[in-house]
Amino acid sequence: MHARLVRSAAAVAVAAAGTLTWAPAASAEPAEPTPSASAAPAETPAPNAGSVEITTQDTAEDALPGAAFLLLDSAGQEAGRGQSDAQGKVIFPDLAPGIYRLKQTASGSPLHEVVADQDVIVTPGATTRLTITDPFKAAKILLQVKDDKTGKLLPGATVNIGTGTSMLLTLTTGPKGTATGELPVSRRKTQFWVTETRAPAGYDLYKPTSTFTAGPGAPVTVTVTNTKTAADPGSSPSQKPTDQPTDAPPGPSTPGKGNGESTPAAEGSGSSVADPSPDGTGTPVGNTTPKVPTGSLAHTGADATPWMIGGAAALIAAGGAALAVTRRRATDESTGNTES
Numbered sequence: 001m002h003a004r005l006v007r008s009a010a011a012v013a014v015a016a017a018g019t020l021t022w023a024p025a026a027s028a029e030p031a032e033p034t035p036s037a038s039a040a041p042a043e044t045p046a047p048n049a050g051s052v053e054i055t056t057q058d059t060a061e062d063a064l065p066g067a068a069f070l071l072l073d074s075a076g077q078e079a080g081r082g083q084s085d086a087q088g089k090v091i092f093p094d095l096a097p098g099i100y101r102l103k104q105t106a107s108g109s110p111l112h113e114v115v116a117d118q119d120v121i122v123t124p125g126a127t128t129r130l131t132i133t134d135p136f137k138a139a140k141i142l143l144q145v146k147d148d149k150t151g152k153l154l155p156g157a158t159v160n161i162g163t164g165t166s167m168l169l170t171l172t173t174g175p176k177g178t179a180t181g182e183l184p185v186s187r188r189k190t191q192f193w194v195t196e197t198r199a200p201a202g203y204d205l206y207k208p209t210s211t212f213t214a215g216p217g218a219p220v221t222v223t224v225t226n227t228k229t230a231a232d233p234g235s236s237p238s239q240k241p242t243d244q245p246t247d248a249p250p251g252p253s254t255p256g257k258g259n260g261e262s263t264p265a266a267e268g269s270g271s272s273v274a275d276p277s278p279d280g281t282g283t284p285v286g287n288t289t290p291k292v293p294t295g296s297l298a299h300t301g302a303d304a305t306p307w308m309i310g311g312a313a314a315l316i317a318a319g320g321a322a323l324a325v326t327r328r329r330a331t332d333e334s335t336g337n338t339e340s
């Protein structure tokens with residue numbers, strides 16, 4: 001009786017649907033439940049998984065939040081990425097043991113540089129801890145060397161720049177009188193010293209040591225001034241003494257010497273007249289009277305002509321007086337003889 005009712009109900013349903021297709025009756029057995037998505041088993045961590053913990057800081061050991069990192073597995077596939085928190089930390093958990101490549105993509109600060117890529121080894125069941133120290137950006141240095149009076153830029157000057165006891169940079173000004181370079185800095189404000197080791201041509205060396213302050217990535221202009229080297233008043237060519245005599249009186253030509261060679265024979269000069277004989281025997285050849293130089297005598301401090309004239313006159317006068325005395329004595333003697 002129950003089966004008949006079921007078949008009748010199925011026939012009525014088909015007729016109502018307007019189709020002749022047979023529809024099997026529903027089974028009285030309970031249907032199996034369909035598994036839901038929430039019931040799917042969750043991914044379990046790899047057996048003996050490890051992790052990587054990174055701490056970021058700068059050279060002054062201050063934490064760097066916002067530093068971004070990318071972790072790649074041995075096949076070059078991304079295994080994780082993240083940014084450091086306020087304490088400068090970032091963690092990559094549940095990593096299969098192996099070798100990973102760590103890339104820093106940002107420092108999180110406009111004052112810092114990122115570090116180079118490096119390998120990280122993850123060991124089973126352990127945490128690998130790394131400290132990443134981001135360096136400060138280098139300071140940009142512009143060196144100018146100027147004339148202290150005119151402000152003209154001077155090429156060819158060399159300076160050393162350093163901090164503490166360390167010399168960090170050497171710069172030489174080019175044709176425009178300037179030079180540029182980069183200085184590594186270890187903190188937000190660093191004091192440096194600058195010393196000139198070579199002055200520009202024609203200028204004195206700037207001996208004092210100057211100091212300046214520079215920050216990470218900031219441009220700084222360093223100026224050194226030089227004073228022109230003072231001219232030596234005694235170094236003028238017109239004032240230099242010379243050993244060569246000028247305007248020397250010409251002397252008589254000496255046989256046997258080349259053109260222009262002569263031996264002076266001025267009186268009172270102490271020079272001896274060269275032997276005019278060809279065989280050196282003293283026998284004169286031709287005119288033996290030496291030529292008196294025309295012009296002035298060798299300079300002795302005074303003109304000798306008046307003294308020579310005065311001396312000759314005195315000799316003549318003395319000779320006349322002696323002659324007169326001699327004649328008078330002879331007359332007296334002859335007169336005495338006559339009387340006797």
